Amino acid sequence: MRRLLLLLVLLAAAGAAAWVRYGLPPRVAIALATQGMALEAVYATGNVEPVNLARIGPATRARLTEVLVQEGERVAEGQPMARLDDRQARSLAAEAEARARFAVEDLARTRTLVARDITARTSLERAERDAQAAEATARAARQRLDDYVVRAPMEGVVLRRDAEVGEVVDTPASLFWVGEPRPLRLTAEVDEEDIARIRLGQRALLRADAFPGRAMTGEVAQITPKGDTVRKAYRVRISLPEDTPLLIGMTVEANIVLREAPEAVLVPPAAVVLPPAPRDASPTAPPAPPPGATRRAHLWVVEKEVAQRREVEIGVQAPRSIEIRRGLAAGEAVVLNPPEGLRDGMPVRLEAETAP
Structure with a gap:
C-alpha cells in the first residue's frame, strides 16, 4: 500500500512538472483599443511671403x-x-x-x-x-x-x-x-510622391519655431502644375488668415490634412503584426500599396483569457498608435508584442493592462 501511494505521488509530481514545462499558458501583456483622432497628413516646409510681391533689380x-x-x-x-x-x-x-x-x-x-x-x-x-x-x-x-x-x-x-x-x-x-504686408501665404514644397493626394481647400496645420506650442492653420490655395525635376517636388501655396502671427520670410512646417477620423479605433504599434515586405522585385510582383492606402495586417485579441487571431485593416500609422479601420472595436483587449508560437484559441495568462 505504501508503495502504491509513493508511486501515485511520483506520477503526480511528474505530471505537474510536465505541465509547468509544456502546458503552462504563455504570459502576455494586453492593452485596450481606444477611440481617438487619427490624422493622415502630408509633410512640407516652406517660407512665408506676401501674395503681392515683386523683386526689383537693376x-x-x-x-x-x-x-x-x-x-x-x-x-x-x-x-x-x-x-x-x-x-x-x-x-x-x-x-x-x-x-x-x-x-x-x-x-x-x-x-x-x-x-x-x-x-x-x-x-x-x-x-x-x-x-x-x-x-x-x-x-x-x-x-x-x-x-x-x-x-x-x-x-x-x-x-x-x-x-x-x-x-x-x-x-x-x-x-x-x-x-503688400497682407494677405500672406506659405509657399511650400511637396514631394512628388505625395502631390497627387493634395487638393485645393485642404486644411494645413502649421508650426513655426518662432511660436512654439501655438496652433496655426492655413488652406491650400494653389498647386503649381509643373514640378521641379531636380528637387523632385511641387510648389504648393497655402493661404494664411489675416490675423496670422507669422512674418514675411519665416520658415514654417506644414502638415496638409488628407483625412481626419475623430472617432478612430487606435491600438499601440506593438499590437499590430505587419506582413513581411515582398522579396520578389520582378515585374510580376504585386505593386506596393500607394501612400495612404489601407493595408492588411493581423493582431491578437484576448477574450476570456483565450487568444484569437484577428485580420484587420490599418490606416494611419503614428509613432504612438495605429489606426484600425476594420476588424476591431474600441474596448477590445489586444496582445502587445505577441510571443512566438502563439496560436489561435490558445489560453494565455494576462499581465496588467497597459495604456496605448
Whole structure:
C-alpha cells in the first residue's frame, strides 16, 4: 500500500512538472483599443511671403549712386527707387544726338541740291536712310538712359532693401522687395510622391519655431502644375488668415490634412503584426500599396483569457498608435508584442493592462 501511494505521488509530481514545462499558458501583456483622432497628413516646409510681391533689380550693370526710398515706405508704380552711374551712357546718348542732328541737317541740304538739279536723286535716298538710322540710334540711347533708374513695377510697401550707395550691382541682384504686408501665404514644397493626394481647400496645420506650442492653420490655395525635376517636388501655396502671427520670410512646417477620423479605433504599434515586405522585385510582383492606402495586417485579441487571431485593416500609422479601420472595436483587449508560437484559441495568462 505504501508503495502504491509513493508511486501515485511520483506520477503526480511528474505530471505537474510536465505541465509547468509544456502546458503552462504563455504570459502576455494586453492593452485596450481606444477611440481617438487619427490624422493622415502630408509633410512640407516652406517660407512665408506676401501674395503681392515683386523683386526689383537693376536692368544693367553699374555702380549705385543714389537710394531714394527706405524700408517701410509706400511707393507708387513707376516711382524711382534708386539711380545708377549713367555718365558713360549720357556721353553715348549725347554723341548719338549730335550724329542725328548732323544727319538731319545733311538731309535738308541734300534735298535743296536735288531740287536745284545739282546732285543726283540717289544721294537724297542715301541721306534719308542715314538720317533715319541716326535718329533711331539716338532714340535708343535716350531710352537706355532709363535703365540707370530703378523704378517700382507696382504700388506697395518697400518690404526689404538690399541696396547701398557705392556698390556695383548687376542684373541678378535683388535691390528691393515691394509688396503688400497682407494677405500672406506659405509657399511650400511637396514631394512628388505625395502631390497627387493634395487638393485645393485642404486644411494645413502649421508650426513655426518662432511660436512654439501655438496652433496655426492655413488652406491650400494653389498647386503649381509643373514640378521641379531636380528637387523632385511641387510648389504648393497655402493661404494664411489675416490675423496670422507669422512674418514675411519665416520658415514654417506644414502638415496638409488628407483625412481626419475623430472617432478612430487606435491600438499601440506593438499590437499590430505587419506582413513581411515582398522579396520578389520582378515585374510580376504585386505593386506596393500607394501612400495612404489601407493595408492588411493581423493582431491578437484576448477574450476570456483565450487568444484569437484577428485580420484587420490599418490606416494611419503614428509613432504612438495605429489606426484600425476594420476588424476591431474600441474596448477590445489586444496582445502587445505577441510571443512566438502563439496560436489561435490558445489560453494565455494576462499581465496588467497597459495604456496605448
